[in-house]
Amino acid sequence: MHPLQTSIFLLAPLFVSAAQYCSLKPPSEISSSTSKGIQNGGDASDVVASAWYPGWLAGDFPPASISWSRYTAMTITTPDPTALLQLDSISAQTLPDFVKEAHSNGVDALLSIGGWTGSRFYSSAVASEHNRTAFVNATLALVSQYNLDGVDFDWEYPGKQGLGCNVVNPDDSANFLAFLQELRATTAGKNLILTAAVGITPFVGSNGQSMNDVSSFAEVLDRIAIMNYDVWGSWSPSVGPNAPLNDSCASAADQQGSAVSAVKAWTTANFPAHQIALGLAAYGHSFKVAPQSAMNGGNVALYPSYDKSVQPVGTSDSPSDISAVDPCGNYEGISGIFTFAGLIQSGFLDKSGTAASGIQYTFDPCSQTPFVYNQTSQVMVSYDDATSFAAKGHFINDQGLAGFAIWDVTGDQDDILLDSLHEAMGIIPVCA
């Protein structure tokens, strides 16, 4: 252990006791004498208000710039580890400060393991009894080294290929469950907050189909966060909503999944609604669309065709991304992702987060998400704004979900999205 880290650990409890303790509650829970609580975390908040923090953005967005008082949990993610649990140097440097900031604000600090580019060896890490125990040991060592409150398992995806060169095994989901059970059964594992970032359909069984019953996962995980985004993007046949709230109102061909379909699928497979956080996108995907396809009368057309050969450069792209290869060695290119803040910086939206003058805007009533279009650059972006976040906030309450998880905390601008969500969900701080 680095000597500097030791001194930070000694300081951490002082920060906790000095801070005023606040929890976040929707008003309906406050008058009621029974508190939902959170299963294993010992957290007094009745709502999960969480986000992921990409550790590699710490240079521009240090932990101190997070709106900590508006969250109950924050999950730091690490970029492209070549092997599971091998932290890159930026993340290792940022973690102590991240955990210190979280704890001084009464927020749970979690570390996410995996991700889109970090799931190559998940399957192997849980594939044998020996490897599961080694993975449990390594997880607990990180928890103890960095004083974490929990761990988020972001395996994309058990039993299914993600990136392109991940190890995949028909027993992935069963092995994952055995690993989680072993971790939970340890003395240190009992009190950890264990979460998983999951797709819009339940984990697949050995036959490659979504399982009918995932209740055993709910017994060992505190909660899952459904990644209801990237539903449409540069791989899709037409422009479509990045993060649809609903799709059952869309034409059959355009029903690619949504918050509505995902919550239904997971709860039908016996994952309790109150252990589900809805993943929300503080970003959007861009498409190059010719004006004759883009406009329908005076409005931005829904599901228009686009030019796949020209991917607009987004605000999450750096110049080197033009020639980037992924960890499989495949050409990756630019993502075309604009953060919500990036849409403001690049002139699509004004400072208040609404469409700028000269920009075409439409709000799709089915997906309940907006689209903007610049006729000069011919760039269309599907994204989320304050209105679509509010719609998702109402849905979270109506369905009795645990709360939300935003990808990612750096994407918002002046808490425009977060404010809208808190207001829609009726979240207020209660301080002791």
Ligand SMILES: *[C@@H]1O[C@H](CO)[C@@H](O)[C@H](O)[C@H]1NC(C)=O
């Ligand atoms: C166990 O992990 C090692 C690497 O640590 C790997 O080489 C091996 O293939 C794994 N076992 C299984 C059954 O996947």
Ligand SMILES: *[C@@H]1O[C@H](CO)[C@@H](O)[C@H](O)[C@H]1NC(C)=O
């Ligand atoms: C896991 O940790 C335990 C306790 O320290 C140790 O006895 C065991 O050998 C470790 N197992 C593996 C596979 O790392």
Ligand SMILES: *[C@@H]1O[C@H](CO)[C@@H](O)[C@H](O)[C@H]1NC(C)=O
């Ligand atoms: C989703 O669409 C269906 C079909 O139009 C509708 O019945 C349902 O109320 C919608 N749900 C939400 C949450 O918008």
Ligand SMILES: *[C@@H]1O[C@H](CO)[C@@H](O)[C@H](O)[C@H]1NC(C)=O
């Ligand atoms: C639309 O795109 C053009 C060309 O890139 C740019 O000059 C213009 O400022 C954009 N319009 C707005 C309102 O941002």
